[in-house]
Amino acid sequence: MASKRLRLHFTGIVQGVGFRPHIYRLATDIGLSGFVCNQPDGVRVEIEGPENDLHLFVAKVGTSLPAPAVVKTFTRTEIDLSPNGEGKTFQIRESPVTGVKALTIGADLATCPACLAEMNDPGDRRFGYPFINCTDCGPRLTIVRDLPYDRRRTAMAPFTLCRECLLEYNDPASRRFHAEATACPQCGPQLILCNSKGEKLAEATALALTRELLKKGKIIALKGLGGFHLAVAADNHEAVIRLRRRKNRACKPLAIMVKDLATAEKLAHINQSEKALLLSPARPIVLLAKNSTTGDSHRLSAAVAPKIKHYGIMLPYTPLHHLLFAEGIEALVMTSANFSDEPICIDNHAARQRLEKIADCFLLHNRDILVRLDDSVAMVVNRQTRLLRRSRGYVPQSLTITPQSSRILALGGQMKSSLCLTADDRALFSPHIGDLETPEARDFLHENINLLKKIANCEPDIIACDLHPGYYSTSVAEKLSAKTLIKVQHHHAHIVSCMADNRLSGPVLGLVMDGTGYGTDGRIWGGEFLAAEEKSFTRLGQLTYFPLPGGELAIREPWRCGLSLLQQADPDAWLKKARSLKFVPQSLSDRQLSLIMQQSINNPLTSSLGRFFDGVAAILGFSQKITYEGQAAIELEALAAAYRDHNPQPPTELLPWTISDELQADGSSYCQLSLLPMVEKIAALSLSGNSGPALAALFHDSLIFALMTTAKNLCRRHNLDRIVLSGGCFQNRLLLQGCEQYFANSDKSITVFSHRQVPTNDGGLALGQALIAAHSKDFKHEQ
16 A cells, blocks of 8 residues: 655644653554654644554544643644655654744643652662652643753753663653653752751751651751742641741641541541542642541641631642651641742742741752742532632643634732733633732742743733732733733623633623722722623622721721621611620720721722621621631631531521612613621621521521522523622632522522632633633623
């Protein structure tokens, strides 16, 4: 049979995932000639041989991909036979330096079972080696300097392969065939343990000494995959308290890494979906319900996650992590190595400077981290994975969107910052940045702008940002050079982000419940009912405005929100009730409290459900200052969930609420949902002796009913049949579960959608901004 030659082109996640070795093995097994190479826009294959063999090759390529690989597009072109005659040889060739880059690099992957087996085998030459990896696992984005993904363009470039590693690298039968990060103890990165002054303590015995220090309660700054962690024994209460004090992290839950799944199951209740998520190659931190029956016997410090119902648990995802869990160590606090609002440390010298007053010792290595990546955070609600922080293990995997002609860079918001760049039919996400309150975090924002442009190899045509004039991301957007700048209303972006997450288009009713978003009327929105599509939105209703005495101070001091709600609910007796409930500072006189409520300056109006949660939490006893975002609401949810665990029956009577319709100039009606009657009733029930947990549960039940009844009425009125839930308040499991399941046994004509792959908090804003900007030609909004 006559020979033919085909040129094949693959795009997607096809670099750094063993795709070229996969092509090589298929071609050589079938007896075809040609070559494969990485290109800036994907992988190119030229293959030559009998027509039947070529058909077999193409069929097998699509049915036996390496586990991490994802083929997005595949093109096939018949070309002239090779004039030089390549015989039966097939080669992996060097990649070209230039070309148009595509969004192809894979995410960093947890250590695979085969590498773990070798690492734990005393007879293997990589026994105990903390940087073992292969084409199925290990670093990807965190070591990339440029694309295409070849060793010379990564942090592994300084490490010349030894003879044995080079043989594996060139052996098609090896898992390390063209594994760019491959190394061994003779030719690869090495560990070193230093004290806080930078003085070397150990090299060959660095790992063993680190274990001993952890057992003694020392705080270790550990250089990992995407940055440094601060590690301490999770069962050593004094050590955990010391870490909190040094890091200035009084109450915010600390993530823990445990030895294995069996250890995790001692600490938490884990269902099958959560187990699969824990064991996935992405290895995120998973929020899991504490196992109260065995938690005490396991002696985990109560300071790890105080006053909440869940632990944030992850399993080891690097060889170094696995090696730490030996000789009796089962659980370690593993929190990001930084001060509040600063990005995670990645450089050895900078880490020693920034962390010298926190860490007792530093476990370092000499492989550079080129891309900063925090751990991802996820939870499972209604059997669905919900990403709350999209970073390591998921970035830079892209999301498929409706094809568009413009290249758009969206800068997100001020809190939980993350960027998004859209090109063609893909949305590329940046690593998690965090809150843009410090110079270091703002520098990290600029790092990520450059990273996205480098990976995509493009300059954006359009910049999108939040409507808020005071956000740092807005000021950056105004200075970037682009043809067009589009400012997007915060809650509209939330809805469109969730729509994209669920592949929706056309009009929906969006329920956006969060803490803060700049409204088109200049007020603080946060409890919104919007009819929306990508190009427009109409505000159909809202939670009734209430004042925020002290402005941003009310976010840090929930008693101010509680006092404002009481005043709005009961103008005649609010002060007396506040004193009786004992949630306002005793140091403030009645006159001072009255002046605070009467001030006309720094007393903005808000419709925020997040601030409403804070106020209810204060009324029910949360009187301290906030030490981390959402603390009062998170602890209120924990009270409610604990009560529901022991009292699963729904309440016989809900708290009251009201809906009022205002007639607009165009004849339409505008909905105001007032939850103030709930506040008055909660205060009365609390004063009459009802328990805080019972009232917290009743508040959640009543809130769900009020929100979804209002949503149902608006759907009927405006001929809508899809409800989209978005905003930080839907990180609350009880609220999300209740709203999602509200119509399950009643009205099948309405479908409820929520976030999955994209965070429901402000970490998902940039995607919505980008897609709205793509429709900006016809953009409008109505209020």
